[in-house]
Amino acid sequence: MVENTVIAYILLSTVVGALGTIYFKKGVQGISLLQIWKRKWFWYGGGLYILSSVFYLLALRQEMITVVYPLASVSYLWVALFSAHFLHEKVTVWNIGGVCGIVLGMILIGMGS
């Protein structure tokens, strides 16, 4: 199975990264791509992404990328939850099906490592 520290790093990386995605979504709403650097949400989101990458790299040092990279897809689950809560986006049957599938995929990855 996968070591606890690796799981912790992946969790930290994906939650922080998902938060960064939410900030980013807020930052790029209703503005042209060339202007986004003027919005604070863009910079907060970018900072969170960098922090997320650091945690990801820490996980990568201890475990195979063929385990860490697929497991990091749990970030889609966090983005769906955060989008529903913070941005009031609807949770569709496709969201639910998709995240259930990702969880199933992650269990299989865990079984294979």
Added chain:
Amino acid sequence: MATSRNAILLILCSTLFTTAGQLLWKYGTMSSGIKIFPTALGFVSYVIAVVLMLLSFREGEVSVLYPFIAMSYILVSLLSPMLFPDETMNVFKWLGVGIILISVSLLGVRYNKNERTVIAGG
């Protein structure tokens, strides 16, 4: 909005840069220290991938483009055992990657409750 051929090309390039970024990060972290140059190059590769992805979303449907993004899981799982001796794949991991690929593609689909139709994009 229909998905233009340009959008497909952009997202394919984006996926290549995502994959390259991941492989560079792998190379940068696989020894006991950390190799700064490959890791930094990996960051650059990722930034390029994100820019290309955002550009592709302007010209195409997210629901069509998401599966291409998810293809990076396949590419990384295929290429890293070839490039790095400490990487292995097995049936469980391939099944996991396959299900994740399908699931991520599903996440790109949009459902319009009023029309009860599946609309592409968002």
